[in-house]
Amino acid sequence: MKEQLKVFNNSDCFIEGWYWAIPAKELGIGKIKAVSLLGKELAIFRNFEKQVIAVDAYCPHMGAHLAEGKVEGEGIRCFFHNWKFDNEGKCIEVPCLNKSLPVNLQIHPTAEKYGIIWVWTGKKSPKSLPFVPELEKEECDIIVANSFIKNCHPNVLTINAIDAHHFNTVHNLPLEINFDKEEINENAIAFNNTTRGGDDSFLIKLIRPFYRNEVTYKICYWYGSTGTVTIGPDFLHFYIMFALRGLEGGKTAGKTILIAKKRFGLLGWLFNRIVLCLTWLVGNYFAKGDTRIFQTIKFNLQTPTPADRAIVDFIKHTEAQQALSWGSWGEVDGFNN
Numbered sequence: 001m002k003e004q005l006k007v008f009n010n011s012d013c014f015i016e017g018w019y020w021a022i023p024a025k026e027l028g029i030g031k032i033k034a035v036s037l038l039g040k041e042l043a044i045f046r047n048f049e050k051q052v053i054a055v056d057a058y059c060p061h062m063g064a065h066l067a068e069g070k071v072e073g074e075g076i077r078c079f080f081h082n083w084k085f086d087n088e089g090k091c092i093e094v095p096c097l098n099k100s101l102p103v104n105l106q107i108h109p110t111a112e113k114y115g116i117i118w119v120w121t122g123k124k125s126p127k128s129l130p131f132v133p134e135l136e137k138e139e140c141d142i143i144v145a146n147s148f149i150k151n152c153h154p155n156v157l158t159i160n161a162i163d164a165h166h167f168n169t170v171h172n173l174p175l176e177i178n179f180d181k182e183e184i185n186e187n188a189i190a191f192n193n194t195t196r197g198g199d200d201s202f203l204i205k206l207i208r209p210f211y212r213n214e215v216t217y218k219i220c221y222w223y224g225s226t227g228t229v230t231i232g233p234d235f236l237h238f239y240i241m242f243a244l245r246g247l248e249g250g251k252t253a254g255k256t257i258l259i260a261k262k263r264f265g266l267l268g269w270l271f272n273r274i275v276l277c278l279t280w281l282v283g284n285y286f287a288k289g290d291t292r293i294f295q296t297i298k299f300n301l302q303t304p305t306p307a308d309r310a311i312v313d314f315i316k317h318t319e320a321q322q323a324l325s326w327g328s329w330g331e332v333d334g335f336n337n
């Protein structure tokens with residue numbers, strides 16, 4: 001890639017989209033959490049109506065961090081001088097004046113899905129939340145599994161799943177992997193695999209009878225950062241989501257989410273626990289082999305080969321998306337102004 005890239009692997013900006021903030025379980029009713037998200041400090045709380053509200057962290061009075069305050073009814077009260085704000089961020093009480101003042105907290109749209117609280121980073125109306133294409137309309141069982149920090153940009157981490165050649169060299173899978181790209185919408189791109197070769201391998205001989213045609217391996221990327229992997233035989237697909245966001249210094253904070261289509265009844269529940277455990281094993285197998293690469297890589301695709309075609313497609317896809325500045329997103333003509 002000779003041309004100058006503006007968005008891909010650039011830590012000064014990120015793609016406008018939904019980003020994971022915290023696991024939903026960690027935010028009970030009446031709780032507030034301090035969250036650093038893409039260069040901005042937020043206070044995220046769940047009010048007594050069970051709504052999740054994300055606001056810029058610093059109080060418009062004197063700058064106290066609102067996560068030090070407390071949830072009251074639908075809103076939040078600052079700890080320092082007890083100003084109260086409602087669920088739209090409006091100041092509704094200044095105790096020492098016995099009235100309200102015309103100031104607002106900057107609030108950001110939130111959503112809950114796959115056991116995660118997501119925050120929308122744009123100024124305009126939110127677009128689609130990330131989903132696994134096969135499970136768009138399905139109810140799911142999930143486990144929010146491990147958290148991880150990696151020493152490289154989220155874009156560099158995501159492309160690992162479509163780095164066709166490294167499946168042979170790092171993961172010892174003797175397959176020739178070819179990816180067909182599918183633009184799902186302007187913010188989501190999928191890569192479907194058609195596999196060849198490997199017939200001499202014991203592993204492939206063992207699993208071949210379970211596959212109607214080819215090995216199913218499909219990746220869908222949202223906002224260049226959150227990836228969903230679908231893998232497995234026709235009768236049992238495993239689904240793993242890697243939700244990523246950038247950290248200071250070009251690093252990545254991620255969550256692995258294991259997903260299974262909901263099965264009902266006690267047997268369904270038990271079956272899904274087994275499926276989710278197997279999903280965890282599959283995810284770990286792929287995550288482990290590459291760990292050391294992401295500690296030291298200085299990504300620079302100077303000499304692409306035909307096996308890097310999907311990576312080049314992904315880079316083009318990220319370059320075409322709306323970029324926001326690190327730390328100053330969602331401001332001025334924001335969501336609630």
Ligand code: FES
Pocket residue numbers: 059060061062063064078079080081082083
């Ligand atoms: S700093 Fe929040 S009320 Fe004074």
Ligand SMILES: [Fe+2]
Pocket residue numbers: 160161166170171286287289290
């Ligand atoms: Fe890998």
